[in-house]
Amino acid sequence: MQVLWKCPLTDERYVTQRAWEGAILDGCPFHPEGGCGLEKLGSYRRVEPPGARIPRWWCPKRRESISLLPSFLAARLRGTLADVERVVAMVEAAGGVSAAVDAVHPPDAEKPVGFVGALRSIRRRVRAVRAALTAIATLLPERFAGVAATLAAFREVLGGDAVLVRLREVAERHLGALPTPLGFRARASG
Ligand SMILES: [Zn+2]
Structure with a gap:
């Protein structure tokens, strides 16, 4: 565990x-x-x-x-929670996963991942963060009831960025029930 x-x-x-x-x-x-x-x-x-x-x-x-x-590391995803947040924020700003691929994984990067690989990796992060934010709103309704499962919405409620790291502390006693990358609950399906 x-x-x-x-x-x-x-x-x-x-x-x-x-x-x-x-x-x-x-x-x-x-x-x-x-x-x-x-x-x-x-x-x-x-x-x-x-x-x-x-x-x-x-x-x-x-x-x-x-x-x-x-506390700064993502659970079951590569890298830090800040890395994950950066990717998902780019997707939200671009208005969709496909539109964000080049920004997240520049084709001229040192180790290009390819379009399909990039798409898959970004989708995983977006899906995981949405699931975690949805779960947080359910587990902590006194603070987050009705807040949309987006970084933008949570950033507005909390004021500022780095919301994933901060939410992990806010929801500390629920980490066993929260899905990764925030919490430690094993994923039911991919
Ligand atoms: Zn023991």
């Missing part, structure tokens, strides 16, 4: 300081009373941002690993 780590570092500092090496898990989420033999299991590599690793523990009683996901 994944647990949120309110890591105060930027993604660059996280990598240069190898923050995962000093990460501490307060207790086993399955056995808060302790005594389950929780042990550190090292770390695993993230593709993005380059060089980043995620610290991981193992609960022998539950036979499950627990990883601490720094």
Whole structure:
């Protein structure tokens, strides 16, 4: 399972300081009373941002690993929540996925992904963010009832950008029920 780590570092500092090496898990989420033999299991590599690793523990009683996901990183999508937000914001500004492809993935980029690959990657992000925003409005109706599932609408309510990172903190106790990339709920279907 994944647990949120309110890591105060930027993604660059996280990598240069190898923050995962000093990460501490307060207790086993399955056995808060302790005594389950929780042990550190090292770390695993993230593709993005380059060089980043995620610290991981193992609960022998539950036979499950627990990883601490720094609050700025997307769950189950490459990169940071800021990266995901940038892409979805471009789609909203362009008025659609196809119209945003060249802006998100310039054809003259160092590693071009191709039109079909770009389309697929952008669609995944748009779909995932919409689902997460819809879920947030349902889980926190006192703050977000009636707010459209768009970044623009949530930016207006919260004032300013970086809404994905902020929403993760606002909805912290619901992260287990929230879909990725904000929350940690396993996806039912692609
Ligand atoms: Zn345990």
